[in-house]
Each structure stands twice: as structure tokens, then as C-alpha cells.
Amino acid sequence: MSTGTAAEQINAARAMVTMALAFSHFPAPELRLDRLPQTRDGSEYVWGVSVSLHDSLSHFEQWREALGLDPADVEAHLKGSTHWLNILGTWGGIRVRLTGFFTFHDPAPAR
Numbered sequence: 001m002s003t004g005t006a007a008e009q010i011n012a013a014r015a016m017v018t019m020a021l022a023f024s025h026f027p028a029p030e031l032r033l034d035r036l037p038q039t040r041d042g043s044e045y046v047w048g049v050s051v052s053l054h055d056s057l058s059h060f061e062q063w064r065e066a067l068g069l070d071p072a073d074v075e076a077h078l079k080g081s082t083h084w085l086n087i088l089g090t091w092g093g094i095r096v097r098l099t100g101f102f103t104f105h106d107p108a109p110a111r
Contacts, residue, residue: 009033012047015094019049023066027059036088036095048095060085060100067091069098078104 012033020031029051036048051067053059064071069089077084085100 009047012049012094015092015096016049018092019051019067023063026062026066027053027056029053029059029063034097036097038095046095048097049091050097050099052099052101054101055103057085057100057102060098060102063100064098067096067098069096 016031016033030053032050032052034048034050035045036050038044038046051063053063064074064087067089068091069087073089074085074087077086081103083102083104085102087098089096089098
């Protein structure tokens, strides 16, 4: 974690408010300011916005499309009973992480 000042968060906070206003008619996500990797190797971090949605992949897709994030960059994580889609990108010049949590139900075994 950085030992910088709160001023470093201003652009990300502004983007978060702008995002909430621009997509106020969308399903409500959990929004928060986070330190996000600026580079693919994770060697640099910047303040950005994390957008999390629960239990609806269609809501994840709606937000992904609106934020202009490339579907080819979506990563799927299936671990035990916790499943999620995750994508990092940039919106309005600010780093964004979109995460969609979901439940996967195995079909009943055939008899």
C-alpha cells in the first residue's frame, strides 16, 4: 500500500461518481476505490475503481459492455463453491476491475 496522500485518489473517485451517474439505470454494483495493477506483470499499482456484481452474469455483461472492456480479456475462476468472472481495463482514463460472482449449479445426476 502506498504512503501517499488522499489526493492520489481524486481521479478514481471522480470516475466512480461519473460511472454511477452515467449508468444509474443499471443494476447496482458494489463500487469501491482500490489499488489496481497498472501493468500486466503487476509491478505498478494505481488508484482505480472496483465494480462487483453478485449472482447475475447478465448484469456483469451489461457493465462490461458499457465500460468498453474487451470480452476476450475476461478471466473465469471456478474454485469450490465460489465462481467469478474478472476483467481489468480502463474507463475514462482510470483503471477499472469488473468482477461478477455467480453460483453454478450442477445438473441432477441422470438416473
